[in-house]
Amino acid sequence: MKLIFAGILAGLMATTAARAEDMVFTSWGGTTQEAQTKSWAEPFTAASSVKVLQDGPTDYGKLKAMVDAKNVTWDVVDVEMDFAIKAAKDGLLEPIDFAVVPKDDLDPRFSNEHAIGSFYYSFVLAWNKGSVSGEPSNWADMFDTKKFPGKRTFYKWSAPGVIEIALLADGVPADKLYPLDLDRAFKKLDTIKSDIVWWSGGAESQQLIASGEAAFGQLWNGRVFALEKDGADVGVSWSQNLTAADVLVVPKGAKNKDTAMKFLAAASSAAGQAKFAEASGYAPINTKAKAEMPADVVKGLPDAHVDGQINLDMNYWAEHRDEIATRWYAWQAK
């Protein structure tokens, strides 16, 4: 019965049937996927004459349905690192073929047996210069409503980031963040709860800051980069910037697995990573990529702010995701 259910689901979802020699790349849409298409898919097609069909947005439910129904129409999927760790454990992913994908130059923080880093980003503190007097410099300032009045915006969903920010603001040293002290984090968040406006997607976070609806907030650095490029009057602090990665995975039973591995090799190459980083403002996961990029672009990447940079612990999140989510939504709904 479970199979029938999954079969129906996958049948309904199998809208992008690819020819045998093509492959399907799935990501989150928007400017990120555009950059991925330009930097990875198009050069890959030019070199191999394999067509790379684009699909999206990434949906973990769909991915699981496809694998359960043994009807996988996605070959390479851009997912969050903590999901990749858990999905690998649940048997949803193909192992990476390191005979095809060269491993030596990849930042070990953002790759493992089942996933190759796609790019990495930082959560940074950004503000609307018209709405904030002075310069907030770290997460503690974000919780100081006396020094910095105004609404602050945080990521709405239970995901690596906000809990850590609350703990850092409360004085927990960066190397003592994990295991997360949830009681302490929620107690700290309680102090500013009525001043929080939540953003649920990147475009919303930009809109909130650009319009001054929120004076400042926690944003993906690529979104701040895009705001600056558009001429918005925003400030940014890289102090205690929190890194997390998106990774590329191959769902178990993908029809074009071999092609997918070749695609991963191209996407994670120094050239592919350099191009993507330049287009998106996110950092490359290939350590050789920086050498191929203009210096002024490198300056704006999380790579240029490794001092005080804090790595969010994806292994911890993969293991405790459900438990944290339950607490998170209970606290939000209160």
Place this chain on the structure above:
Amino acid sequence: MSVETEQSIAITRLPAGLGGLLPALTLIGLFFVVPVLALLLRSVTDPAPGLQNYAALLGDGTYARVFFNTFLVAFVVTVVTVLVAFPVAWMLAIMPPALASILFGIIILSMWTNLLTRTYAWMVLLQRTGVINRALMAIGIIDQPLPLINNLTGVTIGMVYIMLPFMILPLVGTLRAIDPMTLRAAALCGASPLAAFRRILLPLSLPGIAAGGLMVFVMSLGYFVTPALLGGTSNMMLAEMIAQMIQSLLNWGLGSAAAFILLVVTMALYALQLRLVGSKRAAGGA
């Protein structure tokens, strides 16, 4: 999806000769009944056989709050929609047909505009630095921005706007069927406009209000985009929670159980509504 399912089933009446209905019944069975059964099955088998998903949902204060929010929002939206839609529908019913069809066109046009676009438009209008608040502050009516968004107010405004056509259309049909002479007769017999409304127009339009109200209420129960964007975290509705469980947390058993509870409650309300409307109709002699 689940909401449509039970409506379709309930609306289908089975006359004596079933033969001609076979294709339709097969279709409904395949696309509506089977998925609902699969949903039910998943809710009691995933991740392990048993009722633990239901126990978790019903025993936890957070989920209870989300259920409560869902029905509260649907109820408030339905009431406000009726109040706003009634005068519009009445105007459409009594105005010259040519003019009415133009206004109808405008109302329908709003339904063709992308939902997300309309919801984002409301965000721009309602936020603290939005058009409405800035205008009100500029003319000096308020000196602090009103909290119009990320709360029940924002959800209500956004959803009422989207639901209005679904209320206006059935209501106009009912109102047009009312003989204007009945109102004139009431006036001739000395009834005040209020009395004529209360004792003639309102009772006669009840079937339309009930039909539209039910549609709005049931649609509101499963609403997703608008509450997610215009509401705050304390207004989370069931559809948003189910989407989180299915798409991000991969907790399909719990999501299925939540969806099934919503389905059962909706069906119960629908049955209740049918009874109420049925008896009112009888009392009104229609």
